[in-house]
Amino acid sequence: MTTAVIGATGKVGTEVVRGLLEQGEPVAALVRDPGKARSAFGEPDGLTVRATRVQDPAELAGALDGISRVFVAMGSIGYEAVIQRIVVNVSAGIPSIEQVTRLSVLNTSADSRGINQRGHYSVDAFAASTGVRYSTVRPAVFSASMLAGAPEIRASRTWSGLADHGRVALIDHRDVAEAAVRVLTDRSLWDAHHALTGPEPLSWPEALALLSAELGEPVGFRLVTEQALLEQLIAAGVSVGQAEMLIAREWAILAGENDYTVDTFQQITGHAPRPVTAFLHDYRERFA
Ligand SMILES: NC(=O)c1ccc[n+]([C@@H]2O[C@H](COP(=O)([O-])OP(=O)(O)OC[C@H]3O[C@@H](n4cnc5c(N)ncnc54)[C@H](OP(=O)(O)O)[C@@H]3O)[C@@H](O)[C@H]2O)c1
Numbered sequence: 001m002t003t004a005v006i007g008a009t010g011k012v013g014t015e016v017v018r019g020l021l022e023q024g025e026p027v028a029a030l031v032r033d034p035g036k037a038r039s040a041f042g043e044p045d046g047l048t049v050r051a052t053r054v055q056d057p058a059e060l061a062g063a064l065d066g067i068s069r070v071f072v073a074m075g076s077i078g079y080e081a082v083i084q085r086i087v088v089n090v091s092a093g094i095p096s097i098e099q100v101t102r103l104s105v106l107n108t109s110a111d112s113r114g115i116n117q118r119g120h121y122s123v124d125a126f127a128a129s130t131g132v133r134y135s136t137v138r139p140a141v142f143s144a145s146m147l148a149g150a151p152e153i154r155a156s157r158t159w160s161g162l163a164d165h166g167r168v169a170l171i172d173h174r175d176v177a178e179a180a181v182r183v184l185t186d187r188s189l190w191d192a193h194h195a196l197t198g199p200e201p202l203s204w205p206e207a208l209a210l211l212s213a214e215l216g217e218p219v220g221f222r223l224v225t226e227q228a229l230l231e232q233l234i235a236a237g238v239s240v241g242q243a244e245m246l247i248a249r250e251w252a253i254l255a256g257e258n259d260y261t262v263d264t265f266q267q268i269t270g271h272a273p274r275p276v277t278a279f280l281h282d283y284r285e286r287f288a
Helices: 011-022 034-041 057-064 078-092 115-130 143-156 173-185 204-215 226-235 240-254 264-269 276-282
Strands: 003-006 027-031 047-051 069-072 099-103 134-139 158-161 193-196 220-223
Touching (some): 011 027, 011 034, 011 173, 027 034, 027 057, 034 047, 057 078, 069 173, 078 099, 078 115, 099 173, 115 134, 115 240, 143 158, 143 204, 143 276, 158 226, 193 264, 204 220, 226 240
Parallel strands (some): 003 027, 003 069, 027 047, 099 134, 134 193, 158 220
């Protein structure tokens, strides 16, 4: 029962590979950069790293031959969204594949204010058209999203944004990976969508108060205009598409789309999700 992981060198994919291997599950990491994969994982038993152009349907079909389960963790917009559809479509034609599980996002819908939510909705709609056996995990915003603000926080002890109110139950990406491993390895969780949140809705200013307590000095929220945020993100090297997605995420937060929790993580894993304080403590040096 080998699981192919696509996006294996990303934040969640890396943890999913490790989680599967810890459970003795064989993994085929289909990657564009085998060197990056080897430096993340070394050469553990049970792991095959295979350089694969996943955008090439014939090459991907060859890499998926004999695979039982597929996990996909990459973006929902732009070219990554094209690749996601190719992966789903090719998987639908491989007889050995029993389940494709995709990393999606909370509030996946056609009419969310979030671009990411609409992007994942359209990949789900495409998957339904292929008849592939299919599940998703749909996490809230990652606590790790705060790392995008780390350079600004280090430099000026501020975080610039649009959402000075509106809450999100931030979830740790390591918890997302743990839940994904459970879904991949427990057939009773297949063919379903699993919304995941952290333990407690927080606004950005409230999350920054927790970071201030961790650092022992104040970090403040700086309310800026959309244009100023766009320019700041682009100057920091964020792509235009990613900046657009981050700005739309602020609209969704302000509209209250994320202000709730679900207990799916507890149900799936048998324990509570990590609090944001645990993430901030573990990643303290990145903000200090
Ligand atoms: N950030 C959040 O707060 C949040 C919250 C909920 C859901 N999500 C969802 O999480 C997903 C992103 O997960 P993540 O943060 O784990 O991703 P990530 O760290 O950005 O990793 C993306 C992975 O996709 C691979 N990739 C990207 N473009 C590729 C291409 N053209 N060809 C082959 N491989 C390619 C990357 O490979 P390389 O390592 O070679 O670059 C990497 O392995 C998105 O679908 C997003 O909607 C994010």
